[in-house]
Amino acid sequence: MLRVGITGGIGSGKTTVCRVFETLGVPVYYADTEAKRLYAENKALKSALLDTYGPQVLENGEINTLFLRSVAFGSKDDADKLNNLVHPFVFEHYENWCASHEDRAYTLKEAAILFESGSFRRLHRVVGVVSPQELRIERVMNRDHCTREEVLLRIQKQMSQGELATKCHYLIHNDENHSIVEQVRELHKFLLSDSLQTWPFMT
Ligand code: ATP
Numbered sequence: 001m002l003r004v005g006i007t008g009g010i011g012s013g014k015t016t017v018c019r020v021f022e023t024l025g026v027p028v029y030y031a032d033t034e035a036k037r038l039y040a041e042n043k044a045l046k047s048a049l050l051d052t053y054g055p056q057v058l059e060n061g062e063i064n065t066l067f068l069r070s071v072a073f074g075s076k077d078d079a080d081k082l083n084n085l086v087h088p089f090v091f092e093h094y095e096n097w098c099a100s101h102e103d104r105a106y107t108l109k110e111a112a113i114l115f116e117s118g119s120f121r122r123l124h125r126v127v128g129v130v131s132p133q134e135l136r137i138e139r140v141m142n143r144d145h146c147t148r149e150e151v152l153l154r155i156q157k158q159m160s161q162g163e164l165a166t167k168c169h170y171l172i173h174n175d176e177n178h179s180i181v182e183q184v185r186e187l188h189k190f191l192l193s194d195s196l197q198t199w200p201f202m203t
Pocket of ligand 1 (some may be wrong): 008009010012013014015016018112114139140143174180
């Protein structure tokens with residue numbers, strides 16, 4: 001089973017693109033959603049977060065994901081520390097998920113950070129979703145009901161789209177000139193044939 005990562009900056013349209021892959025029957029592992037589920041269900045992770053951040057990490061006895069988001073978008077050191085803590089749990093969960101999909105030609109792992117977290121090393125291929133910055137800002141403002149400045153701050157904390165483009169094997173352009181459905185269909189055909197080969201993990 002070919003492991004394909006899919007990543008992109010905030011509001012680039014990763015999740016939207018993954019939904020299109022799902023209509024073609026491709027299983028998608030949504031890393032951020034699974035991490036949130038693990039915060040709630042995995043006692044070892046919850047207690048590691050509590051040990052590190054103290055009671056401020058809890059709200060009504062549950063992990064406060066808004067607090068963690070502010071840490072993730074805080075200083076690089078804070079973000080690294082959080083990722084180093086959470087990543088092994090998500091990694092193990094993802095490995096189990098992959099084992100239950102071994103019969104598939106390929107699967108997708110959607111994550112906002114694949115290169116920064118090092119998790120690309122357990123993937124064979126990475127797809128990047130890119131979108132014009134203005135469109136990303138507008139979409140996130142509408143989706144999250146936040147200000148332009150807040151979106152810009154989050155964009156500035158992430159890898160630039162130019163750098164991302166140099167690291168990915170394939171790019172999907174989610175702008176108003178290209179159909180994402182057509183691009184996904186083409187890539188799907190390609191990945192089905194790609195998976196006939198045995199690729200090493202990325203380094
Ligand atoms: P994040 O990293 O913030 O989770 P994302 O990269 O997963 O973002 P999406 O959630 O897929 O991005 O898209 C951001 C918003 O833009 C969503 O509300 C989505 O519905 C909308 N959107 C994305 N792509 C398109 C498109 N091609 N046409 C219309 N709306 C779109």
